[in-house]
Amino acid sequence: xxxxxxxxxxxxxxxxxxxxxxxxxxxxxxxxxxxxxxxxxxxxxxxxxxxxxxxxxxxxxxx
Numbered sequence: 728x729x730x731x732x733x734x735x736x737x738x739x740x741x742x743x744x745x746x747x748x749x750x751x752x753x754x755x756x757x758x759x760x761x762x763x764x765x766x767x768x769x770x771x772x773x774x775x776x777x778x779x780x781x782x783x784x785x786x787x788x789x790x
Contacts, residue, residue, distance in 0.1 A: 752776065753787050 752774065759770040767788060771781055 749780070749783060749787070752780070753784055756784060756788065 755774065756767065756770045759765055759773065760767060763770075765773070767785065771784065776784060
């Protein structure tokens with residue numbers, strides 16, 4: 728039982744950390760687009776965001 732609780736806690740911590748990282752990237756991209764007058768594509772390229780993260784961030788910014 729103790730091992731399964733530990734694994735669950737580690738997984739939840741990983742998910743929380745990932746969500747916080749994505750939130751930070753979304754905030755940084757918004758600032759870049761506003762202050763530097765760059766496109767979403769340029770901001771994500773500058774921050775070297777690739778793969779699935781691009782889709783997640785793009786969807787969040789459209790809301």
